[in-house]
Amino acid sequence: MSARVLVLGGSGYIGGQVARTLAAAGGWQVIVASRRPRAAAGVRTLALDARNADALAGVVGGVDAVVNCVTGGPADIRANADALATALRRQARAPRLVHLSSMAVYGASTGRIDEWSVTAPQSGYGRAKCDAEDILRHCPNTVLLRPGCVYGPGSVQWSVRIAQLLRERRLGDLGADGDGYGNLVHVDDVVAAIRQSLYRDSAAGKTFNLSLADADLPTWNEYFVEFARRLGAVPVARIPARRLSLETQLLAPLLKLAELGLRRLGLDTGGLPPAITPSMRALWQQRIRLDSRRAAAELGLRWKPLGEGLAETAAALRVVPLARQPA
């Protein structure tokens, strides 16, 4: 009989990929739980509020492993961690927990950052992720994963929106604003890390950074230029610093207002153009390099090369190159 794994937040981007991959690989009976589960082949779906300890306790008792991909606002993140910890404490035998945290726990740190570096979250999101780690770290049999910026086919934040911004020439070469390191990690590598964390006994109680090897980390400028070329969004634009200031200080707040307005009216916000927020701008300048050697060594991961990952991502966006073909 195969082991049973519960994927919390299984309708999300990473949760969905994990559920599909585990189901396809065999050896796992996959249960996907989320507030509004979508039916998917080979998995059992379950409507569940992952902030509710009682609801969680009823499910985690019957599984061998839990993958926690729940995200949301800071309050949701904390409530989910509290509820999950409470539910797990009620179990006689703790299932393996793989909890997806974030590099946001390192805040504005710079330089090479390994898993022993102090956490110094700055954003509300980062502080909530940090609190969630603290809550869950004390549960037995837990693995914490801290991915960098997850890109790949379907990644809204670091691929789809970036592609749109590149095509609209709102992003490109940012000069000094893009000198930070892009601590990118392909979604397949995150899924692989989760799988390995489920299998390996030695991973329990450990924390792992997930990102490209630091020698291979591109600067954000390099990422944008390379991605734009793969998308055929050429020639790549040079974005003046004052244009970025307009984006972050004027356009982004307006888009936020528009989003809130549309929400209030119960309308779809998907048609709004993506915003470039002040926190994105700060991240693109940040000279932080995640040291992911521990994950590579102990989880046996080989990071997908950026060029390969971008080629797949661009292909998935089904782009007709804008550039002229040879005569």
Add this chain to the structure above:
Amino acid sequence: MIIDALELPAGTELQADVCIVGSGAAGIALALPFADGRHEVIVIEAGGARHEPETQALYAGEVADTRLHPPLDRYRERRYGGSTTTWGGRCVPFDPIDFEVRDYVPHSGWPIGHETLQPYYARATQLCEAGECAFDAASAFPRGLPPLLAGFDSASFSTDTLERFSCPTDFGRRYRQRLDAAANLRVLLHANVTGVELGDDGRAVSAVRAASLGGKTLRVRARCVILAAGGLENARLLLASDEVQRTGIGNAHDLVGRYYMCHLAGTTGTLALEPGVAVRYGYDVSDDGIYCRRRFALRADAQRRLGVGNFIARLHHPRITDPAHGSGALSLLYLAKPFIPYEYAKRLHGDDAHGIGRWLAHLGNLVRDPLQAFAFAWQMLTQRKLAERKFPSIIIEPRRPRFSLDFHAEQLPNPDSRVTLGSERDALGMRRLHLDWRYRREDVETVARALATFAADVRASGIGRYDYDPDAIEAEMLRYGAYGGHHIGTARMGRSPREGVVDTNLQVHGVDNLFVAGAAVFPTSSQANPTLTIVALSLRLAGHLQARLAAGAPHAAAPPRELAA
């Protein structure tokens, strides 16, 4: 971090592993690889964050023939960022032939080959913000480009090489955050280096002495000292530091300040094309967003056959000062010259007669052709003034297929072309430079033979004619004197102290911990503008210094060398 030396107590002594004198292209390219590393680096910059007239005045000097060379406080900037605050941004690597010993060029040949520098050009191009290291049309434009000049069939000229343009990047501004954020880097502003002090045996630098205009002094002691103050100032510092080595540091064989080269440039002749001959005048933008331009480059074998130096030429608009061009846009430029910086307005003045008649003729062009002038002004505003990546130069499509040719040629090394210390002193008591730039018959020949070959190839291709006055070449290439801003060769690289001031690692022969970065070390000048190669050499030097510091090279254990003093 960036520190103003004016805020340090007088008489401060600072220690570091590396002391870099100058924060221009050479100094910053050298400092950046050390950022966040384990070695302490101090960059000493004479100026502040902005142009300051009193500081800039320290650059003034004497020019032997003012018709041949601009004043010494022009075309270089004594301020944070150095002359990258004013450069044009043209990035071109040196060609393999530039490194070779050419029997028809006395004093030619670098002690390092093209292959030694090649690995550093990619990173250098990136630092200059000129995109990928692709300097031929085929690799930069994989989908192809229409020909530069359709039907031009020449065994002597290639039309495939590219110049790529930097923003142009002001290195000081662009890399300020990174320099400022690195805990192991200190950039000292307002610290004018007034001397390099050697130990008693003259074999190593003991300290670098600096002073502010307010009269404060400070000293920096470092395991390695690198002069990166520009091609003229590096020579001045070596010559003026004469307390121990009496003829100046590294000057035992009277090489410092000699072989001073600029480039030979000018605009001449008329290329008149047959109707229907396709020509690509201006820039092509590569996928990575870089303005690129092809030009007519004299191939290496043609240089050897003709026995001349390296040479390139670009299609160019007619001379701006002559209203006969009838172009409203060009006349607008003529009329706007009071608003254009000196370094770029030179060609708007020229040596032609000026007067109200000429002015009126230009005004007439503007009135007859206001649309072209307006379109041009709009392009200058949106793609140059307001853009961070600036449209590199003036491109005005002519009404008829008529172009002039803008050439940029190698100046061959000449020991009699030199800078020495003059008798006057600057406000800090340092002797000012005396500059005597010379060119030779062979330099005129480079241009003459190249243009003759070009004219013959145009004619033989049946696409039109290139007409020029062979007797006016010398006058044309000297119309504005030596090309401004390229200060090359004053501390040339050579295998032995007899052949050069610095060795292949850019270390001053006989002085164990003193190095020179910048165009001063180039033994020959190429057709290429120097900045990209300056940056590449700095990156190579950074690697050498890091390896040396990591090995802990103690001064005393240095192998014996020929005494330089």
